[in-house]
Amino acid sequence: MLSPASPLPPPDHLSFPFALSAAAAVSPSPGTQLHALLVKNGLFPSDHYVATALLQLHAARPDDARRVFDELPRREAIHYDLVIGAYARAGMAAEGLGVFRAMFMDGVAPDAVVLTTAITACAQAGALECGEWVHRYVERSAPGLLGDAFVGSALVSMYAKCGCLEQAVRVFDGMPERNDYVWGTMVGAFAVHGRAEEDVSCLDRMAREDGVRPDGVAVLGALSACAHAGKVDDGLRLLREMSRRYGVAPGHEHYACTVDMLCRVDRLEDAVALIETMPMAPLASVWGSVLTGCRTYANVELAEVATAELGKLGAGPDEGVYVQLSNIYLDANRKDDARRVRKLIGSRGIRKVPAYSEVEVDSVVSSFVADDQAHPQRVEIWEVLRLLADQMGGELDEGETMAELS
Known part of the structure; x- marks a missing residue:
């Protein structure tokens, strides 16, 4: 089709988007070549369909998507949503x-899709002020969208994740229609706050109030709430009865959540016994919960078992697993074993994505990366952390256990 000798007509603004979609599913390389060809043929940045397809192509690389976005002479709501x-x-x-x-x-008005994406981003960043502003915008400029399942659910989730559960409930109660997705979001909101009784009650209210039957996601949310609230007996009862009460067979994620719940309260042996009864092979999340419980409750022997089981899965444990085991050895004063594990990390070239946190102050979201040596205010940050540690009567150890192993 691209060859001058081809009997087919040359590609145009209708055929290129399909080619870009196919390229996005394969690898970035052909998409980059098509991008260059689009510019050469004058189809970018002027054509709307081509621009949209290019943004979808670069969806996994936001900086590239932003460069495409910045070149567009006319931007529409879908373009903002994609970026x-x-x-x-x-x-x-x-x-x-x-x-x-x-x-x-x-001067572009957001539609329901853009609002949902933006509210979700607010939740992810913990940007409560921005989320509240979006909520006020919807109330003022598009009140009908408050009944939209996706916009309403995004608001419920945002408020819950930002610590405002009562506001999340108010949004939920004010929605004129609530489908299974909306109910599932409310269950998840209660789960974030460990409100187990409200969560289990939601499972029964769904059918009674709106004729909605709980699905596996909703039941998982209730189990998660039981785990966070320490309601172990309630969680175990829910796992046993979910098939009969709600017609939902326990899946791997339900067992994983219950194992985690048991490990949180030092019922490690019960957790292993439950794993042995699972009708499917346990995945990494299950044994990872056991390993975390072993760190909390100083169970070295079971930690070694959990690490060995994780080693049988796929590519084997990542750095986080070995760091956990190393710390467990340190807590047990087995420093030689801890050093051996740390050397194993280096010899295998295992890498872990650094952890980070975000905080919103005066509508500005700042990010903090673990062991960040490049932050322009790192000196001031450490001074504040030392001051806080002194006030709390603690001691700030910048190197944590790594310093003990050097």
């Missing part, structure tokens, strides 16, 4: 919210 979503999926919610704010400066 905001690309940033949010990459863990760069603050940048995505910047694009959302620019949308208003450009």
Whole structure:
């Protein structure tokens, strides 16, 4: 089709989007070549369909998507949505919210899809003020969207994740229609706050109030709430009765959640016994919960078993597993074993994505990465941390257990 000798007509603005979609499913390389060809043929950045397809192509690389976005002479709601979503999926919610704010400066009104994406980004970044502003915008400019399942659910989730459970309940109660997705979101909101009784009650209310039958996700949310609240007996009862009461067979995720619940309260042997009764092979999440419980309750022998089981799965344990085992050895004063595990990490070239946290202050979201040596204010940050540690009567150990192993 691209060859000058081809009998087929040359590609145009209708055929290129399909080619870009196919390229996105394969690898970035052919998509980059098509991008160059689009510019050469004058189809980018002027054509709407081509621009949309290019943004979808670069969805996994938000900076590339932003460059495409910045070149567009005319931007529509879908273009903003794609870039905001690309940033949010990459863990760069603050940048995505910047694009959302620019949308208003450009005079483009957000639709339900964009609002849902933006609210989700607010939840991910913990940007409560921004989320509240979006909520007020919807109430003022598009009140009908408050009844939209996705917009309403996004607001419920955002408020719950930002610590405002009562506001999440108010949004939920104010929705004129609530389907299984909306109910599942409310169950998840209660789960985040460990409100086990309300969660289990939701499972029964769904059918009674709205004729909605709980699905596996909703039951998982209730189990998670039991785990966070320490309601172990209630959680075990729910696992046993979920098939009969709700017609939902326990899946791997339900067993994994219950194992985690048992491990949180030092019922490690019960957790292993439950694993042995699972009708499917346990995945890494199950044995990972056991390993975490072993760290909390200083069970070295079972930690070694859990690590060995994790080693049988797929590519084997990642750095986090070995660090856990190393710390368990340190807690048990087995420093030689801890050093051996740390050397194993280095010899295998195992890498772990650094942990990070985000905080919103005056509508600005700041990110903090573990062991960040590049932050421009790292000196001031450590001074504040030392001050806080002194006030709490503790001691700040910058190297944590790594210093003990050097």
